Amino acid sequence: MRRFVYPILQRHAPIRYNERMIQLPKLHSHMLAWPTDWSALFGRQAPILLEIGFGYGAFLLHLARSHPEANIVGVEIASRCLEQTERAVEREKLTNVRLIHATAETMLHHLCAPQSLSAIHINFPDPWFKRAHSHRRLMQRDTLEAMVSRLLPGGHLYLATDIREYAAMSAELLAATPQLENLLPGAWVNELPERGVRTKYENAALLAGRTCHYFVYRRNAFPAPDVPIIKDWPMPHVVVHLPLTLDEIFACFQRQDKTLDSGVYVHWMDIYRNPQRLLIETFIKEPTIEQHFAFLLAARPAAHEYTLKLSTIGHPRPTSGVHKAASALRDWVLSLHPQARVLIEKVAED
Numbered sequence: 001m002r003r004f005v006y007p008i009l010q011r012h013a014p015i016r017y018n019e020r021m022i023q024l025p026k027l028h029s030h031m032l033a034w035p036t037d038w039s040a041l042f043g044r045q046a047p048i049l050l051e052i053g054f055g056y057g058a059f060l061l062h063l064a065r066s067h068p069e070a071n072i073v074g075v076e077i078a079s080r081c082l083e084q085t086e087r088a089v090e091r092e093k094l095t096n097v098r099l100i101h102a103t104a105e106t107m108l109h110h111l112c113a114p115q116s117l118s119a120i121h122i123n124f125p126d127p128w129f130k131r132a133h134s135h136r137r138l139m140q141r142d143t144l145e146a147m148v149s150r151l152l153p154g155g156h157l158y159l160a161t162d163i164r165e166y167a168a169m170s171a172e173l174l175a176a177t178p179q180l181e182n183l184l185p186g187a188w189v190n191e192l193p194e195r196g197v198r199t200k201y202e203n204a205a206l207l208a209g210r211t212c213h214y215f216v217y218r219r220n221a222f223p224a225p226d227v228p229i230i231k232d233w234p235m236p237h238v239v240v241h242l243p244l245t246l247d248e249i250f251a252c253f254q255r256q257d258k259t260l261d262s263g264v265y266v267h268w269m270d271i272y273r274n275p276q277r278l279l280i281e282t283f284i285k286e287p288t289i290e291q292h293f294a295f296l297l298a299a300r301p302a303a304h305e306y307t308l309k310l311s312t313i314g315h316p317r318p319t320s321g322v323h324k325a326a327s328a329l330r331d332w333v334l335s336l337h338p339q340a341r342v343l344i345e346k347v348a349e350d
């Protein structure tokens, strides 16, 4: 019988890394509130400057040094970049920086409240040249709408890229965004010395003879699109009548993955059991967030009744994808026996 064993989540405390003590808290998006209370995280209220995809941190560190009056937030997905930049922040004893392990999409859609950011900096985003990969580009309508929503009126959006096609695509997107006002005479400039520092990719581009394109936009008073942090949905909860024992349900489980509607990818990874319940390890990828958590199928006091709900493991948020996954799991449970039926159901169908 498999046991209930689950990885212990990292705590917000100093950890040892490569024999050196790092004092910065490891801030993973899964552990932060929606929206995050940035003033509490920094211990002071100050304008927030966000850099997306800070890489090895040259620009982020420069921002922190040159803006001691601001709270600097960097978001990155690459662990190596996070670790190296954390070490530099520690070395320089910069107290006005917090590094977040998350995608830009999760950060913008879920962790940042509307009208909370004074500036967003994007330096040399991955171009994703192939058409089949274009949905991964940072500069696209949904993400730009989230940026617009999160910027304060008068806040700035800065973008730099050395890829001509990416610059042209971004120029078109930005020009069609009435909430942003271009502060440059043309769509972009090829030099912006007031940036004060060059990033790794910027240096590489210039060394290779490529031209850089810099964009500077300001948020105006035009109403922002509505980009909710999370829909006000309950935790999914289903009670079923199912004339099978837990052992029989356990034996029917098969690992599988599938794409549900609205591009929600779900992977039923594994099943664990104890005498009273089953724990179904689940991974879900939605356009703005990935979650790794577990569903519980718990026996109720009445014979052949089970409750399907979320376990607290993995701190799941009741997103649209989680509700779709709950519906799919309910359908699987119902498919196990011809007399299975739903007794109580709280699952949002969108």
Ligand SMILES: C[S@@+](CC[C@H](N)C(=O)[O-])C[C@H]1O[C@@H](n2cnc3c(N)ncnc32)[C@H](O)[C@@H]1O
Pocket (backbone or CB within 6 Å): 052, 053, 054, 055, 056, 075, 076, 077, 078, 081, 102, 103, 104, 105, 123, 124, 125, 126, 138, 199, 200, 201, 202
């Ligand atoms: C081409 S590098 C540029 C790094 C740095 N800004 C520079 O100019 O040297 C793009 C960076 O963005 C990060 N990145 C890519 N997609 C991301 C996303 N969706 N959210 C956050 N960071 C992302 C990558 O890990 C990488 O560090």
